[in-house]
Amino acid sequence: MKIWITLFSFLVFANSCKQRTQETDKKTVSSDTANFYPIAPFLQEQIEETDLNNLPRKCTHIKNQEKRTVNLSRDSFLLLTKNFQVPINVFTTQKHFYKESILQDLSTQSYTLSYRTINPSCSALEYLDILLNDKTKKVRRIEMQLTYERDSITTTEHLSWKTNKGFIISSKQSNTKGKTQTEIWEVDWEQGKKSAL
Numbered sequence: 001m002k003i004w005i006t007l008f009s010f011l012v013f014a015n016s017c018k019q020r021t022q023e024t025d026k027k028t029v030s031s032d033t034a035n036f037y038p039i040a041p042f043l044q045e046q047i048e049e050t051d052l053n054n055l056p057r058k059c060t061h062i063k064n065q066e067k068r069t070v071n072l073s074r075d076s077f078l079l080l081t082k083n084f085q086v087p088i089n090v091f092t093t094q095k096h097f098y099k100e101s102i103l104q105d106l107s108t109q110s111y112t113l114s115y116r117t118i119n120p121s122c123s124a125l126e127y128l129d130i131l132l133n134d135k136t137k138k139v140r141r142i143e144m145q146l147t148y149e150r151d152s153i154t155t156t157e158h159l160s161w162k163t164n165k166g167f168i169i170s171s172k173q174s175n176t177k178g179k180t181q182t183e184i185w186e187v188d189w190e191q192g193k194k195s196a197l
Helices: 002-024 039-052 074-093
Strands: 057-063 066-071 098-105 110-117 125-133 139-150 153-162 166-175 180-189
Touching: 039 074, 039 139, 057 074, 074 125, 074 139, 074 153, 074 166, 074 180
Parallel strands: none
Antiparallel strands: 057 066, 057 180, 098 110, 110 125, 125 139, 139 153, 153 166, 166 180
């Protein structure tokens, strides 16, 4: 049941993105897209590597202060990764609605590519941050936040992907009466170890 709720949220987001794209097709927004990092191929490679190597995946689910950890099936894993793939694919096609900035951190030998929407009405994706290794230019972590509304319920999702280790999806839903509900999925796998799911 929980997987269906996640799928429903993902479909709502995808529909929201489609509607916002249609509404903004007539607007012309320009920004420098020369340095946009090819994030979609990286994410696809991560998903395929984890899937093909049949790495053991565990999912910790927290809802209403109840915590439960289970082994995650392949289908459930692939379904949860859609929460990352959909907004990243939308971002790839709507890059002109985002402004890029770069922040270098010498203490961690890394730099962050930050993308912030320059027109909040054009996409549910508010921001996307890509933390890269300063020397290898490989991705260490991806962070993004989405906000969308349906049936008087506002959903804010924070997503974090850690290379070769796992990801976290944190979803907060608020209705017009001020009632909120938070749900968290934390998925991790052990790189290099194989196990039947």
